[in-house]
Amino acid sequence: MKPTDTELTLLRPLWQSRRLSAREIHDATEASTGWSFSSTRKTLDRMVDKELIAIEMVHGIKTFIPTTPKLSVLASLIGDFSKNILGSDQPLPAAAFVGSSLISEDEIDELEDLLKDLNEKDTQ
Template identity: 60%
Template sequence: MSSSPSSSELRLLQAIWREGRLSAREIHDATEVQSGWSYSATRKTLDRMVEKGLLDIEPVHGIKTFTAAQPKVETLAGLIRDFGRNVLGADAPLPVSMFTGSSVIDADEIAELEDMLARLNEEDDA
């Protein structure tokens, strides 16, 4: 991934992670209440996310749809690692148990996240 998603971009990614491939209208409809954005603001953000390498475009029956360019757990692991380092000054991975009960990731993804954070930590130490 070329860059980390902003909090606004994460809101759009969460809709895609929940539903899979979505059109701009579907993403807007799924996030409009939270964001309060106009449709054009959602479209502009989606285009920026494509430029940043956060989303891929896949035409389906002549409709431009969007998918996440990276898997959800990989994106979350990068954000968690960056938060631990840059905000908390932590050298070791954050405990994954703190994500239990999350509405964004399930138990299997938590286990995958734990493995990924451990691998990222090993790579950093190398």
């Protein structure tokens, strides 16, 4: 399942930290969402239902972890954008994301491989 824009906002800190509480996610995203804590919690609950994230209890504290690797989600979104918005049969090159705060230099090659794999599946 593809995340919405607001779900992506909540996934970003999870991808960076791997595991966070609802409060930590809210604190990391409040400036960009402007949401109350209860709105963040409701969105996290919907994301669990959609299996975008999972709940893990750690020392009695409910924490959230992403269920799909960041690069897999990004490759899928990039492929969809290229195909559905740009009308291109080829996804954008991963090099277009050099300098992104979300993707490290080391991840560019892996993203490029994922984009190639997606493109090959689409052409079969």
